[in-house]
Amino acid sequence: MTTALAVAKYRFRMVAASEIVLPEYKGSAFHGGFGHALRKIAPSWYRHLFEPGPPGNGPPHTASPPGNAWPKPFVLLPPLDEEHRYPKDHPFECELTLFGPAIQYYPICHAALEYLGATLGLGENRGKFRVDGVDIARIDPAAVGSAPIDHAISSTEIASARQGVNTRRLALHYVTRLRLKAGNRLHREAPPFPMFLARLLGRLNTLANLYGDGELIQHPQRSELQQRAEQITIEQHDTCWDDWSRYSGRQKEWMKFGGLLGSVTYVGDMAPFLPWLALGEWVHVGGKSSFGFGKYEITPDHQPA
Template sequence: MLGEIQLARYRFHCKVITPLQLPAYAGSTLRGVFGHALRQQACLMRARSCDGCTMLAACPYPQLFEPQRLTRPAGAPPLLAPYAIEAAFSSEAAAAQKWHSYRPGENYQFDMVLMTPQAIQQLPLIIASWRQAFGRGLGRGDGQAELLRVELISAEDREEPVPAVHASNLTIPEFSAAEDVLLHLETPLRLEQQGRRIGERELTPGIFLRHLIRRVGFLLGVQRPNLFPLEQVHQLNALADKVQGGERQLQWCDWSRYSTRQKQKMTLGGLVGHWQLQEVPEQLLPFIYLGQWLHVGKECAFGLGKYRWIKASQAGADILYQRV
C-alpha cells in the first residue's frame, strides 16, 4: 500500500573541542541551537523576526523549523515539522536530571531523521547549520564541538557515506497476515486525548494506533496527496480499535527542559518501556514499521515518541521483564 517513501536517518559525528555538558536528554537543547543556527543560515533579510516577511513562503527556515507559519488552504491538514532529532535517552538519568560531561577529544553523536523530499534536499543547509551551532557552543558553559562527518543510516542501522546528490527511499515491507508486535518505547511517548494526557492505565492499542495513523497520514500527504481518503482512514481506525494489548512493562518518566521561548523550566513526561500488541492486522503493520522513523505523539521534533519494533528473532524470552 505504501511502497517507497522518501525519508532518511542521518548520524552526525562530532569531536568535542571544549568541555561539553548536556542535559540527560539533549534533544530539546539540540533543537534549540539548531533552529537558531538554521535561521541565521537561511534568512536573506537579516530580520529579527519572521513576522511580516515577504520572503516567508520561499525561505527554507519556516519550511523546516516552523511550518505552522506557512499559509495553507482552508481545510488542508496541518504541516508538521519534517524532522526528528534523536539523542541518547536514559530514563534513570532523565529522572535524576543528570548532566552528561564530555571532555575535549571525546566523540559525540546523534541522529536526525528527515521526513520529506523537501527536507532531504536541504541537507547541505542543515549540515552547515549544525556546524555553526556546535562551533558557537551549546549546553551548560557553551561547550564547542567540531562536526567531523555525516553518515546515512540504512534501515538495517548500517552507516553509509552520504552521496553528494541523493534521494533516500525507504521501502515499506509488504505484510500478508496479522502479526504480534513487540514495541520498545525508547524515548517518552506523550499522547493526549481531548486535552488530557494518556498515562499507562489509559493507553490502549487503539489510542496509540490512531495517533500513528494520523501522523503518518499528515506527513505522507506532503509527498503523495490523497493517499489516505477519509473513508480509508475511518476503516483503519476501526481496525485499530480492535487490536488487543499483550504483556507490557511501561513506566512514566518525567524529565525537565528549559524553554528559551517561554523563559521557564518545563517538566515533560511520557511512557517508556516494552509493550506487546497482539494480532495486529496486516493493513496496520506498515504504519508501525514507518513509525520507527516518524515517531508518534507530542514533541517528536526533539526526539520524543521514538520506538523500535523488536522482531521475534531479536527478542529474548525475558525482554518484557528487563529494566527500562
C-alpha cells in the same frame, strides 16, 4: 499506499572539542542549539524548518491541518546515552530526519550544526564540538557501499520492507518519551493499540499531505484498519511516565515535557499494521517529535506463515 512521502535520515558523527555539560534529556539542548544556529546563519531557512506554514501558491492538498498546527518537517534525535558530561575528544552521534521538500535543506542544516559546534557551543557551558562525518540511513542497515548524501527513501519503500512478516505478538519499545493525547489530556498509561494506531496514521497522513504527494492512507482503508485494531490486546507492559521540564528561551518559561518510557507487547493479527508501524519508526509519533520524542522500535515475533 498509492502516494508517497520522501524521507532522508542523516547520522552526524561528532567529537567533543572541549567538555560539554548536557541536561537530562539532550534533545532540548540539541533542538534549541540547532534552531539558534540556523536562525543566525540562515533566517529564511529557519522559518521553513521551525515555523512552517502554508506556501503562497501550494497545491490543494497542502491546506492547513486541523488547528493550523503544522508539524515541523524534521526530527532531531539527540544522543541516547545516559552521560551528562562529554569530556574532550568524546565521540557522540545525533540523527536528523528530513521530510519532503526539507531534504533540500540538508546542506544548510549541516552548516548550522557545524556552526553550533564551532562557534555557539552546546549545553550549559557552551562546550564546543566538531562534525567528523555524516552517514545516510538505509532501510537495510547491512547494505554495503555509500549512498549519495541527498538520497531519499520513499514511504512506500520503508513500508514494503516489512512485508512477509507474520506475527501475532509484537512489542513496541519507546526509546524516547511518548506523548499521546486522549482528548485534551496526555495519556499516561500504556496506550491501547487503537489509540496508538490512530495517532500514528494521523501523523503519517499529515506529514504526507503537507510535505508529500497527499494522504498515505485513504479514509476507507483507515477505517478498516481501525476496526481491526480493536481486536488487538495488550499482553504485558512495563511503561512508566517520566516527567521532565525544560526552559523555553523563545517563550521565556519552564515547560513540562513528560512522556511514557518502556515497552508494550500487543497480541493479535499484527500483519496488516506492520507497514505503518515501520513508517512510524522513521517519523516518530506523538507530541514534540522534532525534539526526538516518540521514537519507538518494533520487535516482531517471527513465526512461519
